[in-house]
Every structure is written in structure tokens, then in C-alpha cells.
Amino acid sequence: MAKKHEHKKKPQEHEEVKQENQEIDIEALQKQNEELQKKLEECLRAYAKCENDKKILKKETDAMVDYAYEKFAKDLLPVVDSLELAIAHANELENKEEAFDKLVEGVELTLKKMLDTFKNHGIEPVEHEEFNPEYHQAIQHVQSDEHEEGDIVDVYQKGYTLKGKLIRPSMVTINKK
Structure with a gap:
């Protein structure tokens, strides 16, 4: 130890x-x-x-x-101007039939201007060649001998895409035999 x-x-x-x-x-x-x-x-x-x-x-x-919509809004202002001018011009005419024709002509030109503006911003109408459930909403079925099964017979409301993305489907009638 x-x-x-x-x-x-x-x-x-x-x-x-x-x-x-x-x-x-x-x-x-x-x-x-x-x-x-x-x-x-x-x-x-x-x-x-x-x-x-x-x-x-x-x-x-x-x-x-x-401010994302600023350019789009600025591009739509001429459309508003055209509608206002068409209405003002139609009201100035005494002949109502002529006023109506001029108003229709002005609205058509304005619609073209509006669709051009849409196109410039990537907004395109949906094509209606054949029914596609991704782009069309069938709201009614009809029987028509003039169309093939599943064909679009009538378009009630156009659909639109924004840069390829669907923002509103077209509402259509399709043929069902």
C-alpha cells in the first residue's frame, strides 16, 4: 500500500x-x-x-x-375616346337612320381598335374550330344535321387567353346526335 x-x-x-x-x-x-x-x-x-x-x-x-396596368389603361383610352366621338357624332345627325349607320360603323372601328389593343397586350380570343373542354364550356347541346357530332354549332360568348393562359372559356353550343 x-x-x-x-x-x-x-x-x-x-x-x-x-x-x-x-x-x-x-x-x-x-x-x-x-x-x-x-x-x-x-x-x-x-x-x-x-x-x-x-x-x-x-x-x-x-x-x-x-402601376402594372398603366400601359394597358393608356392604350385603352383611345378606345374610350372613339366611343365618345361615335356617340357625339351620331347625336349631331338629324337623320336617325344615317346616325344609326354611322354609330354602327364607329362601334365596329372601336371594336377593332380594342381587339388590336388586346392583342398588343397578349390577350387573344379562343379559337372555335373544334370543341376543346380546356377552352370551351358547353352550355347547351343541340341536334344539327349540318354539323358533325361534338362540333361547335354556336358561340354565345367568346373566350380569351392572356399570354396563353385561359382567362375566360368560350360558352358554346355543341352538336349532339
Whole structure:
């Protein structure tokens, strides 16, 4: 048993070594803590910048949405002008039959102008060559010897696409034998 006690360090020596290790650890920890504090500050700054950028992007996006229709609206103003002129001109004519003819002519020209404006903005009418349930809504079935089974017989309301995406289906009557 005497040998076992010889290998043991004296309690006082053990405390000194422990204290030295603690001092080294404290210094290392303080240095690590300072580095972590710097990195935390960098992260907080980066987070604040991201939040500010997010607010700026939202504000810009909101402004873009608010004014997205500006060009379209400006392009429609001549259509409104044409309708107003057609009505004013028709009211000036004393011969009501002539006024009616002129009004119809003005409305036709205005419709053409409107459809041209639509086309310039990617709004196209749906084609009606053959029934397609993706673009047509069958609202009625009729029997017609002049048409093949499933053919479109009549179009009640035109459908339109916006840059290829359907925004309103055509309402049609189809032949059912």
C-alpha cells in the first residue's frame, strides 16, 4: 500500500495544476467568446440588411403591381375616346337612320381598335374550330344535321387567353346526335 501513496500527487500540487489549466481555459474561452460575439454581430447586421432589403423589395413590388396596368389603361383610352366621338357624332345627325349607320360603323372601328389593343397586350380570343373542354364550356347541346357530332354549332360568348393562359372559356353550343 505504501507504493500506491507514492504515485499520488500531493493535494497542493494537484490544485496548482488545476488552477493553471483553468486560467488557460478561461483565456481560451474569453478569446472564443470575443470571436463568437464578433460573428454574432456580423450575423445580426446581415439579418438586419436582409430585413431592410425585404422591406424595400416589398415596397417596389407593391409599386409595380399598382402601376402594372398603366400601359394597358393608356392604350385603352383611345378606345374610350372613339366611343365618345361615335356617340357625339351620331347625336349631331338629324337623320336617325344615317346616325344609326354611322354609330354602327364607329362601334365596329372601336371594336377593332380594342381587339388590336388586346392583342398588343397578349390577350387573344379562343379559337372555335373544334370543341376543346380546356377552352370551351358547353352550355347547351343541340341536334344539327349540318354539323358533325361534338362540333361547335354556336358561340354565345367568346373566350380569351392572356399570354396563353385561359382567362375566360368560350360558352358554346355543341352538336349532339
